[in-house]
Amino acid sequence: MDSLGRPDTFTIRRATSVAEVAAAEYLFDGPVRAEWAERFLTxxxxxxxxxxxxxxxxxxxxxxxxxxxxxxxxxxxLLYELAVAEPYRRRGLGRALVRRLDTLARERGCYGMWVLIDTGNDVALATYRSAGGKDDGSCSVVTWDFT
Known part of the structure; x- marks a missing residue:
């Protein structure tokens, strides 16, 4: 049910084509590049x-x-990225997406799943906790930028 008590009719499907990924471009941090999407999908x-x-x-x-x-x-x-369009937030969709990836990870024999979260991103932390994740509070991230 959504925040107004209406039943949600969400479906979650694995992306199999560049066109599907491109249709979701507005959810990503930047433009979808066809060659990168193809490489990811294959x-x-x-x-x-x-x-x-x-x-x-x-x-x-x-x-x-x-x-x-x-x-x-x-x-x-590695849960690499999660995004939900603004009008669909706080309706359990993020949790459902995380759980779908969790299910796949278990089916594929993974021993665990992890995600990096920006410091102070309480919304993301709440989403991951609601999907069964636990914050161990012990990570720092060191990055290399090759651009």
């Missing part, structure tokens, strides 16, 4: 789920994940 261990409201053709949310494997740890899922 790479093993890369996953992108799109959420739709009823029969609407434009996605209203997405979650992406990448499996990472290490010789002494096995495979885990």
């Amino acid at each position: 790479a093993g261990g890369h996953h992108l789920f799109l959420a739709y409201d009823g029969g609407e053709p434009t996605p209203v949310g997405f979650v992406s994940g990448v499996e990472t494997t290490h010789p002494d740890k096995g495979t885990e899922m």
Whole structure:
């Protein structure tokens, strides 16, 4: 149910084409580049789920994940990015997308799933906690920018 008590009619489907990803471009941080979208969709261990409201053709949310494997740890899922269009927030869609990726990770034998969150992003933290995640409060991120 949404905040007005109406039943939500969301469906979540795996993205399989560049056109589907391009239709969700407004949800991403920047423009979708066809060659990058194709590479993501065809790479093993890369996953992108799109959420739709009823029969609407434009996605209203997405979650992406990448499996990472290490010789002494096995495979885990990195929740790479989550986005929900503004009018669809606070209706459980973000949680549903995270749970869909969680289900896939378990099906694929991952031993866990993790996500990086910007400091102070309480909304993201609440979403991930509501989907079963736990904040261990112990991470710092060091980055390299190759551009």
